[in-house]
Amino acid sequence: MAVAEITKRLSIAESLRQAITEEMRRDPTVFCMGEDIGVPGGWGGAFTVTLGLEEEFADRLLDTPIAELGFFGAGIGAAMMGMRPIVDVQYGDFLFLPMDQIVNNAAKMRYMSGGTVKVPLVMRAPIGATGRGSQHAQSMERYFIGVPGLKVVAVSNAYDAKGILKSAVRDDNPVLIFEHKLLYGSKGARAESGAVDATSEIPDEDYTVPLDKAAVCREGSQVTILSWLLMHHYSMSAAESLANEGIDAEVIDVRSLSPFDYETIGASVRKTGRVVIVEEGPKTGGVSAELAAGIMERFSENMLAPVHRVASPDVPVPFTPVLEDAYRPDPPRILEAVRKIIQH
Amino acid sequence: MTQLATNISIGRLSGYDHDFLLRLYEQMVQIREFEEGVKYLFLQGSMPGTIHQCQGQEATAVGVCSALNEDDFITSTFRGHGHALAKGLSMEEMLNELYGATSGCCKGKGGSMHMGNMSKGMVPAIAIVGGGIPLASGMSLAFKMKKTSQITACFFGDGATSEGAFHEGITLAAIWNLPVVFVCENNLYGASTRVDKVTRLKKLSDHADSFGIRGETVDGNDVIAVYEAARKAVEESRNGDGPVLLELLTYRRTGHSRRDACHYQHTDEKKEWFDRDPIDLFGRALTQLSGIDENQLEGIRDRITQQFEEAVVVAQKEPQPSLDELTTDIFA
CATH class of the missing domain: 3.40.50.920 (Rossmann fold)
Known part of the structure; x- marks a missing residue:
């Protein structure tokens, strides 16, 4: 899909997509890594956030094996070497798999190195109970808020989603963004029943929303x-x-x-x-x-x-x-x- | 079976200049001296923390790192002192770190298990078994995307091959053809458990087949064999011919950590490996070369000993961090 088709009032899925597009255009070190995120004819991730981006960024939308520990770790390694990766899990529940890499490596690397290492890594995770039973439903925020070295944010509307994702990409630290499945406004085959309207008017100009403000x-x-x-x-x-x-x-x-x-x-x-x-x-x-x-x-x-x-x-x-x-x-x-x- | 050398014939050294060979020797001696000295300081009680040491494994670190460029990177493990020294960290910055001083390579916030120095191509060592493997793939992904010619050499032990991180991390490097050399130092024991108790593979390099990459098992106590295998693997990965898995067979001459007396290592096995000590093996070969004699090697050993002893005296007096350092370096 072409970005020009997007109207000014956007859903969270659309505003995140717009933020990723703009950040990747602005900075060649930004790239995405995850499962099913850039498959032509595919889904654009589990909730359509990266839908169609592979057309413009063929070499910066890396579809991974089902190996969350592996590609979160790879995201950290790439971030340490000057890239700005955006990695995501399809469901927040899967964060238990890369938890070692997030908690032991991403969050601690700066401290352990005596302040010489930077890990500018963005992590995205959808959460929420949505008719999928116990393992695709948990609210995962609790497991990450007490991890020194990690910034944790949650986006409730499309305006914040875009501005916070941009801040996260530009931040020099690991940032974990929680999103809610019922708030994405995903469309087509990936639409959610019980969805709640979280759309916002999105201004034309570049803007950010701080990571540390209620x-x-x-x-x-x-x-x-x-x-x-x-x-x-x-x-x-x-x-x-x-x-x-x-x-x-x-x-x-x-x-x-x-x-x-x-x-x-x-x-x-x-x-x-x-x-x-x-x-x-x-x-x-x-x-x-x-x-x-x-x-x-x-x-x-x-x-x-x-x-x-x-x-x-x-x-x-x-x-x-x-x-x-x-x-x-x-x-x-x-x-x-x-x-x-x-x-x- | 991989041939394990009981001597290194001088014919194999003929293509190398003496300075290079003596440097390999010196680096191995430096690691041994450092580790033995640190062990003494630890047992004496003057050094804080815990230690995981690599006496007997000097040839793996030195052989691999000698095949790297200065701007190449390594990842390491909780048993990382040897890797750090071989990659160019100084005994001084490492001793200072072990004593928790602000002048340590990680300002005293890393310690024995997290030695590193970004300016010397070593990220802080990862002390979770296998945890550095996905990291190494990501570092090399960055090198490839930025079109630099750097590579990563990723050190880990035999125990790591059972971890998910090993399989996931190498898979990524394989499918994206990343410039990494995965270096498995097989010292036969994961802590106290012998490797044949936890795998049915006879050679850990056979794991390479499952990733579709090249694997090779090499005598890890023969520094020339390690160097040559590493040089080939480094060249392949740097040229875009994919990652390589090297298994280096070696042996730990000391405990897993702290005061471990190694009662689980059999006497015969110990003797066989101690007789093939990497420094002795190489030293014996060197003295057979015309132009190098035992006096020269002794001179190297004496010089390193003196440097170490001087560095200890300094490290013990280096300033400790002020308490407000507790809460700095959390965020960039």
């Missing part, structure tokens, strides 16, 4: 709702309902999962004194646990109520839709939590 997406005074990816969209929808009940909620897209942007989060917490964190994924040991502890350590004197978490139960992701829907937090559960914390 975004206040809805201002409010009584409670702060912190979430990311799909849960951010559910939180926004819950906030609309809450407004009808007379509850004024501030909604923050956390975006930067490592490090957390405590400046933006703190400003909100000082204002509202109440925090609800919404996370897709089991509650125990989740991102929200770290976030809740970090908030209490920093802002306890501002808190009017203990932090409340809405998360999945501590079970594997189930397949059958009725159980999967019960697994994944949804707007009604967010509403319930906010109503409770407001009464506190």
